[in-house]
């Protein structure tokens with residue numbers, strides 16, 4: 001199939017590359033000229049394992065191309081994926097301005113039948129809005145709307161896209177359904193065909209549920225700390241029950257990233273608009289916020305005053321295997337440390353460039369883990385990068401042997417044996 005993907009970010013680029021990888025002819029369109037020029041020169045704007053190789057291969061094989069022209073994108077394909085950003089407004093409501101801009105562009109420029117697929121995460125009933133908007137600007141050309149939410153995880157986006165748990169297709173015509181099944185014919189996964197509203201809801205309901213699981217583990221971790229239990233044993237014991245499952249039951253410094261915080265806020269807003277006060281999800285947000293403050297309290301408990309203390313922060317990205325800093329818990333935690341007069345040196349395997357764009361010279365950036373720890377009062381672990389799990393702690397150059405582990409990557413007893421004062425989450 002010929003496919004155009006508009007918006008070449010984490011999702012759009014992965015979608016475009018993977019759709020080419022499974023045999024489609026894909027044109028990726030973005031308004032960001034530098035990004036498109038870079039991509040054409042083989043420079044990948046994001047860190048995502050496996051993405052660079054597949055981008056290059058499909059570009060060289062002419063299965064994949066890049067453009068800044070939306071007109072070219074509309075003329076190129078009958079199936080047009082919208083993958084632009086839908087950030088949260090300060091009220092929590094999703095900002096759909098970019099989606100509207102693209103939809104109006106498509107409506108004005110399309111002259112033949114198009115299937116317009118929403119890959120961006122949008123509130124329920126956005127499909128209806130897209131339909132009305134297109135009709136407002138184009139009264140003659142036939143088209144269909146599809147909701148095809150994306151469930152990939154940054155850090156394993158390529159593998160998630162090619163091996164998904166399911167593909168959700170919200171359609172309202174047989175023609176659109178057949179076309180979408182053809183697009184995905186080479187991906188072996190259950191294909192859930194629904195109405196458009198259900199598909200839109202599946203995405204927000206899923207992400208909110210996953211956020212809820214994390215907050216549940218974090219709430220439990222607080223109880224574990226009070227009674228001397230270990231959250232790692234508790235969640236392990238729970239997770240073996242397939243009705244509960246092991247995934248997303250990790251206690252830590254809270255969830256972040258470009259999806260959970262904004263999707264949760266958007267779902268609370270959507271529910272309010274429907275007349276339902278989703279108190280449960282508000283509590284999920286609150287637990288997540290509290291978790292970061294509780295981590296700061298934990299640091300204070302061990303090092304006492306923060307003013308003038310030096311911290312080696314290991315991990316800046318919101319999760320491992322990504323350079324994405326959007327809503328990373330590290331930002332809030334570093335901000336709290338700095339506000340109290342602490343001095344921070346950070347190391348992250350890939351997110352330093354993006355972190356610098358946000359934190360500037362408020363902190364120092366180390367080239368290696370060991371460098372970050374030179375003369376520090378304590379190590380603070382904020383992202384569970386695999387590299388950190390393999391640290392030989394004997395090599396650290398700390399002033400005082402303190403490790404405060406916001407991701408529970410170490411065994412407390414082993415750290416104690418090695419002479420460290422060690423504090424994890426919920427243990």
Ligand SMILES: NC(=O)c1ccc[n+]([C@@H]2O[C@H](COP(=O)([O-])OP(=O)(O)OC[C@H]3O[C@@H](n4cnc5c(N)ncnc54)[C@H](O)[C@@H]3O)[C@@H](O)[C@H]2O)c1
Nearest residue numbers: 007008009010011030031032083084085086098120121150
């Ligand atoms: N990042 C994730 O892990 C993830 C996972 C699932 C779903 N989603 C959803 O996918 C959508 C995209 O997220 P993302 O993280 O890829 O965003 P992103 O910010 O990384 O990328 C968005 C891209 O859209 C481009 N863009 C914006 N307006 C445009 C326009 N008018 N014309 C052409 N290009 C335009 C931007 O230049 C940017 O490159 C969001 O709705 C998000 O919620 C994200």
